[in-house]
Amino acid sequence: MVAVYSPDSAGPNSVERTSSDIVLxxxxxxxxxxxxxxxxxxxxxxxxxxxxxxxxRTASRYSKPQIERIWFLFGFLYATxx
Numbered sequence: 001m002v003a004v005y006s007p008d009s010a011g012p013n014s015v016e017r018t019s020s021d022i023v024l025x026x027x028x029x030x031x032x033x034x035x036x037x038x039x040x041x042x043x044x045x046x047x048x049x050x051x052x053x054x055x056x057r058t059a060s061r062y063s064k065p066q067i068e069r070i071w072f073l074f075g076f077l078y079a080t081x082x
Contacts, residue, residue: 027056
């Protein structure tokens with residue numbers, strides 16, 4: 001399983017590994033991370049770079065922090081008014 005999250009305190013392009021998972025934290029402002037050694041026999045370097053950049057591009061298209069803040073504010077105001 002490969003999960004994609006926004007960067008947080010762990011820093012951009014950090015990698016967390018467990019026995020069965022590799023979790024990559026991707027940032028649109030950073031270059032794509034290098035191919036993890038666990039996946040090198042399954043994915044080529046070029047395919048990895050194109051896949052990661054496509055994931056970042058798609059996630060960036062749907063990430064709207066300002067709209068999320070406004071939505072949260074409306075929800076909070078609604079919850080406190082009831």
